[in-house]
Amino acid sequence: MSARSQQREAEFGAYVAERRDRLHRTAWALCGDRDEAEDIVQIALSTLYVKWFRVRQADSVDAYVRRMIVNTHLNEVRRPWRRRESPGLERVPDEARSERYPVESDPLWAALRALPARQRQVVVLRHYWGLSVEETATDLGIATGTVKSQTSAALANLRDQMGTPTSRGRQR
């Protein structure tokens, strides 16, 4: 292994060790499925591995990786051959899944899952990462006004849906 490769291994490994949990939670919050989240993070990290020397020059590696997570999630969603929940899995009683992933039994989780993708992205970036409007706009490549309107709409949706049953079709 060349010195350059060793450098990449060391730096990349350190970054993953520090940030993987946070990235996984980000992906989980975005896609709503823990298994799929692991796939998304895996895809993003493998891309990061390839581009490490380029990315590390960026002002914020986190920002770069967050964008990859968001884009990877959208790309995965858009692939019709993506891994979707199988009919077999859907027969698993909700109680069993709730035991495995208690957080998913929270009504707020269902409300979050029912948000349009863009609103969910804004909520995750602003509330989990604590980004400002401007930072969120940069991450998502959208206008600051859009971030504000999407944030407002997302919170309004969450307030509307919390405490009320969501449609079965959206409970995925």
Add this chain to the structure above:
Amino acid sequence: MNAPSSHDPVDQRVHDLFARLDSPRVPISDDLVRGRRRLRRRRGAAAAGLAAVLAVAVPVGVDLAGAQPSSSPDAASAVVIRGAELGLDDVRELPSTRVDDEPFEFAFDDPSTAPAKVAVRAAIARDLDPAGRHLLPATVQDWRGFGADYYNGYTDPDDAVTTWFQNTLDWTGEDGLVKDAVTVDVNSVRQLDCGGTWKDASSSCTRTTLAGLPVLEVTDFFGPLDDAVSRTYFHERGDGYTVTVQVHDGVDVTDAQLADLLTDPEVDIPGHPTAPRYVPLPGTTSRDVARDVLGDRLGKEGGWDGDVGGYYAAELAGGVGQVDVQHLPGAGRLLVPCGYGTRQTCIEGTLDGRRLRIDYYGTLDEADGGYVLTFEGPTRTIEVKVDADDRPRSRLPEDYALRIATDPRLQQ
């Protein structure tokens, strides 16, 4: 405005919810190994035609003059755009600007999409469930999205422009169980090729026919024991759009019904200024352009596909690097300006009034240097990605990439 205040009870609950999310179940070491394995698979796909990206960045300052190739061949010194002979000297450099250009995206409940939702659901009901025994009576269960969007291209093929919509409906099986089981998707960008994408142990892909209709069939096995199955059928229509129907186990429909749905004229994307109809390019167009421009510099060719978001990959003669060509449908809003993300050395300009960008990583004197030249043509945006191997100065001069990107054949 700063990060949201936690005084709002909803804010606080969202915070608390995220704090309860568990960590990944696999150890980091396994994760890293899987990452490298995935990388190897990607490189394996490159051998079959999709060039892997192994470039690393060593950003330095390079101005437009510095970007001039040192050995520009005479044959590559001119390009033709709408009758004008232009070259790198004609690129008018623009000050690097940040364009806060908002991607177009329909809102989830945009009423303008309602007719399309209803029409698609009606088509599914008409073709797959004429007796009305399986589809739930609700209008639309799940509308996943519709719009023309772009992503800020880190030069990955997947960061493509795409016009798409997708609709998933619930289906009541003979056993009375309700399933999220029928998905219909219309997409302007699809690579109908069993190589690469579907090289996965849990999937199989084959070209076949459904009641005489040529399709690509992908079978996915998943679930805890890989015992659940979904079948996805892709049909490339004459207008360049690909219609996809995915059905899970328990959806008992015939081949003829699936073929009817795949060709149903009601399964369509409603017109919108940012979602124009694109004329599909013949699959060999990128290949032909690259062959003509590269000439003796062309080495082993990779692959190309016949879809709207066409992709071509080739090695350079002597194995000194590789070239990827991708044409993305659409023009006008697609070129992300320099300054976004991680680009350290990036040139923006115009050529014959159309935007052009060269995004560098590495230099001629560094190993693994390369660049991505993006040209926003009148019909399509062309991206030419040039990677060099470990040898300094092995990079393909920019004139070649410019000639490929501006070839009028790619703007048909």
